Amino acid sequence: MAGVPNTYADPVHIAVIGGTGLQTLPSFTLAATLTPSTPWGTPSSPISILHHPSPTTGKPIPIAFLSRHGLHHELAPHEVPSRANIAALRSIGVRTIIAFSAVGSLQEEIRPRDFVVPDQIIDRTKGIRPFTFFEGGMVGHVGFGDPFDEGLAKIVRKCGHSLEGEGVTLHDRGVIICMEGPQFSTRAESNLYRSWGGSVINMSALPEAKLAREAEISYQMICMATDYDCWHESEDVNVEMVMGHMRANAENARRFVGAVLDELSKEEHGEQVLAKHLDGQTKFAGSITAEEGRSEEALKKMSWLFPGYFD
Numbered sequence: 476m477a478g479v480p481n482t483y484a485d486p487v488h489i490a491v492i493g494g495t496g497l498q499t500l501p502s503f504t505l506a507a508t509l510t511p512s513t514p515w516g517t518p519s520s521p522i523s524i525l526h527h528p529s530p531t532t533g534k535p536i537p538i539a540f541l542s543r544h545g546l547h548h549e550l551a552p553h554e555v556p557s558r559a560n561i562a563a564l565r566s567i568g569v570r571t572i573i574a575f576s577a578v579g580s581l582q583e584e585i586r587p588r589d590f591v592v593p594d595q596i597i598d599r600t601k602g603i604r605p606f607t608f609f610e611g612g613m614v615g616h617v618g619f620g621d622p623f624d625e626g627l628a629k630i631v632r633k634c635g636h637s638l639e640g641e642g643v644t645l646h647d648r649g650v651i652i653c654m655e656g657p658q659f660s661t662r663a664e665s666n667l668y669r670s671w672g673g674s675v676i677n678m679s680a681l682p683e684a685k686l687a688r689e690a691e692i693s694y695q696m697i698c699m700a701t702d703y704d705c706w707h708e709s710e711d712v713n714v715e716m717v718m719g720h721m722r723a724n725a726e727n728a729r730r731f732v733g734a735v736l737d738e739l740s741k742e743e744h745g746e747q748v749l750a751k752h753l754d755g756q757t758k759f760a761g762s763i764t765a766e767e768g769r770s771e772e773a774l775k776k777m778s779w780l781f782p783g784y785f786d
């Protein structure tokens with residue numbers, strides 16, 4: 476956009492990854508538009524740096540916003556360059572990500588337009604998406620028992636509940652089934668996922684959550700149900716239905732995200748927002764490959780992402 480700077484001097488600690496139907500956060504002031512390139516390519520979209528007024532001081536707090544499927548939803552779930560997205564966000568200072576996702580509901584009580592703050596994921600992607608920073612001569616294993624950040628989830632839940640009665644219904648926990656897509660599930664699959672205890676289904680939680688963990692970024696997804704997938708006797712899921720519910724409830728989704736940003740902005744330099752509890756985990760995860768076994772190429776990439784960890 477003409478006149479908008481393409482650099483931003485200060486580190487940006489908080490990011491929002493917008494999903495289907497949430498491709499912008501129009502109520503904030505655009506301070507810069509960044510187009511970083513990373514050793515894993517360029518992100519899905521330019522990164523908008525938005526100024527969010529701190530609810531306590533009024534001072535503008537920078538928030539990075541990235542549109543997962545591109546500015547015009549041109550990237551299919553398996554084409555989203557998640558490594559570039561996460562690497563680019565980390566490189567500008569991001570340590571906390573709120574990720575938004577439109578999901579199918581696998582449970583009667585999660586009705587279209589309800590929100591869910593999930594706490595678990597079952598991986599039904601097919602291994603065709605690049606899913607780790609650790610490869611090609613540097614091995615690393617990070618813990619993923621709890622794929623989301625419980626400290627961040629608590630903040631998100633509190634904000635969601637504060638909007639209850641104003642059109643927001645929130646489910647505090649849930650298991651996301653992350654499928655490959657882009658086709659929706661068969662009815663047999665949908666019923667299988669229900670029998671596994673799945674709450675909601677999408678195509679985007681992975682590898683995003685795994686890569687955020689490797690990058691030592693606190694990550695929580697906020698899901699909004701847009702359909703009952705195909706297990707339910709009501710209509711079968713289709714894009715029109717997803718977009719219809721998304722459009723109808725986009726204002727609530729934006730208010731929810733805005734409330735979370737208010738809360739996080741109060742603690743922009745706090746331990747939770749800076750993910751201090753994750754600091755250094757990747758240095759140890761990657762120390763399994765002895766120095767003499769590390770490839771130059773892998774080392775170069777990892778040193779770009781984690782300056783000082785492996786040099």
Ligand SMILES: CSC[C@H]1O[C@H](OP(=O)(O)O)[C@H](O)[C@@H]1O
Pocket residue numbers: 493494495496543544552575576577578656677678679680714717
């Ligand atoms: C348009 S329905 C399928 C599509 O919607 C979800 O997108 P996102 O998670 O980015 O909001 C789902 O994961 C699929 O990518």
Ligand SMILES: Nc1ncnc2[nH]cnc12
Pocket residue numbers: 577578579580654659660676677678701702703704705712717
């Ligand atoms: N039913 C569904 N399956 C997978 N991803 C979805 N995103 C929204 N609805 C979905």
